[in-house]
Amino acid sequence: MRSYGQLCAVAKALDAVGDRWTLLIVRELLIRGAARYTDLHTGLPGIATNLLAERLRELEQSGVVRRYDAPPPVATALFELTERGRDLEPVLDALGRWGGPLLAEPDPAAAFQTHWLALPARLRLSDHEPDRRPITVELRTGDEPLTLTTRDGRIDARPGAAETPDLVLDGPPQIVIGVLLGTLEPDQAQAHGLRHEGDIALLRRVQPRTPGARPNDLISPTVA
Amino acid sequence: MRSYGQLCAVAKALDAVGDRWTLLIVRELLIRGAARYTDLHTGLPGIATNLLAERLRELEQSGVVRRYDAPPPVATALFELTERGRDLEPVLDALGRWGGPLLAEPDPAAAFQTHWLALPARLRLSDHEPDRRPITVELRTGDEPLTLTTRDGRIDARPGAAETPDLVLDGPPQIVIGVLLGTLEPDQAQAHGLRHEGDIALLRRVQPRTPGARPNDLISPTVA
DNA sequence: CAGCATCCGCTTTGATACTG
DNA sequence: CAGTATCAAAGCGGATGCTG
Numbered sequence: 088m089r090s091y092g093q094l095c096a097v098a099k100a101l102d103a104v105g106d107r108w109t110l111l112i113v114r115e116l117l118i119r120g121a122a123r124y125t126d127l128h129t130g131l132p133g134i135a136t137n138l139l140a141e142r143l144r145e146l147e148q149s150g151v152v153r154r155y156d157a158p159p160p161v162a163t164a165l166f167e168l169t170e171r172g173r174d175l176e177p178v179l180d181a182l183g184r185w186g187g188p189l190l191a192e193p194d195p196a197a198a199f200q201t202h203w204l205a206l207p208a209r210l211r212l213s214d215h216e217p218d219r220r221p222i223t224v225e226l227r228t229g230d231e232p233l234t235l236t237t238r239d240g241r242i243d244a245r246p247g248a249a250e251t252p253d254l255v256l257d258g259p260p261q262i263v264i265g266v267l268l269g270t271l272e273p274d275q276a277q278a279h280g281l282r283h284e285g286d287i288a289l290l291r292r293v294q295p296r297t298p299g300a301r302p303n304d305l306i307s308p309t310v311a
Numbered sequence: 312m313r314s315y316g317q318l319c320a321v322a323k324a325l326d327a328v329g330d331r332w333t334l335l336i337v338r339e340l341l342i343r344g345a346a347r348y349t350d351l352h353t354g355l356p357g358i359a360t361n362l363l364a365e366r367l368r369e370l371e372q373s374g375v376v377r378r379y380d381a382p383p384p385v386a387t388a389l390f391e392l393t394e395r396g397r398d399l400e401p402v403l404d405a406l407g408r409w410g411g412p413l414l415a416e417p418d419p420a421a422a423f424q425t426h427w428l429a430l431p432a433r434l435r436l437s438d439h440e441p442d443r444r445p446i447t448v449e450l451r452t453g454d455e456p457l458t459l460t461t462r463d464g465r466i467d468a469r470p471g472a473a474e475t476p477d478l479v480l481d482g483p484p485q486i487v488i489g490v491l492l493g494t495l496e497p498d499q500a501q502a503h504g505l506r507h508e509g510d511i512a513l514l515r516r517v518q519p520r521t522p523g524a525r526p527n528d529l530i531s532p533t534v535a
Numbered sequence: 536c537a538g539c540a541t542c543c544g545c546t547t548t549g550a551t552a553c554t555g
Numbered sequence: 556c557a558g559t560a561t562c563a564a565a566g567c568g569g570a571t572g573c574t575g
Contacts (some may be wrong), residue, residue, distance in 0.1 A: 088547085135548070187320045
């Protein structure tokens with residue numbers, strides 16, 4: 088992109104990561120750690136392959152992304168964030184918090200991939216009772232299951248099913264997101280297609296405590 | 312802009328404010344409060360006038376900006392952020408913190424306007440001794456002076472000179488920024504053109520205490 | 536003058552095809 | 556798998572003109 092040419096920290100940041108797709112590439116790398124080109128391409132539905140290649144080059148150039156050859160027997164190129172790149176997490180966090188309410192608008196054409204939930208899960212959920220036995224929540228709401236586990240007061244998110252989940256949530260993505268973030272009450276969520284197995288009361292242990300999210304905020308009137 | 316079409320809070324946020332210039336328009340409105348079209352245009356050097364008009368329309372559409380007619384005798388249109396728009400402040404804050412180190416690269420072509428300092432001043436400086444007499448710092452480093460004053464532990468920034476400043480800083484923008492944020496030691500700053508009148512020791516009262524910014528971080532080796 | 540709209544050349548993006 | 560090549564469409568930047 089052409090530089091804004093302004094001696095301003097915000098403008099300089101946007102010079103580096105303000106291009107179309109760039110921050111979503113960072114999102115993918117924050118979620119996945121190291122990733123292959125193909126992983127990034129499938130995690131960013133809609134991106135043109137030449138753009139992905141060009142953005143990765145620019146991000147490498149600006150010190151946000153590191154590219155390296157995976158050791159044998161993998162023998163493929165991998166991309167990962169540098170420390171400077173991981174420093175973008177607060178930017179993604181702020182954008183995600185601001186954008187959260189926008190998920191309420193029904194958008195039937197929107198793509199959804201379960202691993203996208205890993206970022207809000209790590210940034211916005213936590214374990215309020217870290218001294219009790221760890222718990223495992225399995226989400227079934229997209230292309231693959233996602234498993235959340237508590238560890239040291241924080242939440243880990245990993246793709247795949249859990250062996251012995253304490254709670255399984257199954258339903259439309261918007262509803263699962265809403266019930267996880269506490270913007271949708273469980274009974275409301277069930278009316279919108281949420282199904283669960285296990286102890287739904289465990290949710291309170293990980294939901295954000297911060298007020299500010301009013302109940303049903305995430306669900307627009309047309310849905311609710 | 313074309314939507315990313317992804318059910319992800321970050322992608323939705325970028326759908327709304329990811330367009331070129333959009334977040335810089337929000338920056339101007341965060342700094343200025345209410346602003347006229349012409350104020351925005353001069354505060355955003357390089358933007359095409361039709362783009363500014365189009366972005367303002369989009370921001371109004373998405374509930375970020377409110378447009379209204381100023382009461383007589385002003386009789387001009389004013390733009391200001393809605394509450395939803397002011398909620399973008401953490402996004403600008405995160406971007407600015409990440410972009411701060413990029414200001415170190417010398418960029419002779421870059422434009423600079425003093426009022427841009429008002430945002431980092433409010434977000435990153437504070438008064439660590441709010442019970443003492445308020446202080447006033449005048450910055451002379453761009454198109455117009457900027458005056459910082461302490462109030463209730465926070466920092467107000469207003470354009471214009473101070474009547475009786477406790478400290479006046481004068482010098483190149485990068486140097487003044489560095490010395491304010493504490494990434495440049497006063498003696499180093501003086502070697503790079505900083506001049507001051509008054510009590511330079513007052514700086515410690517408002518500089519960020521957060522570590523993380525290492526001395527001279529803001530000044531690249533080629534400058535320092 | 537403030538607040539745009541129009542026009543035009545240039546750059547960026549998106550979609551698809553192709554390659555080592 | 557990991558891209559490059561190609562080309563049409565959309566977006567942007569700059570200049571200019573219009574309107575209250």
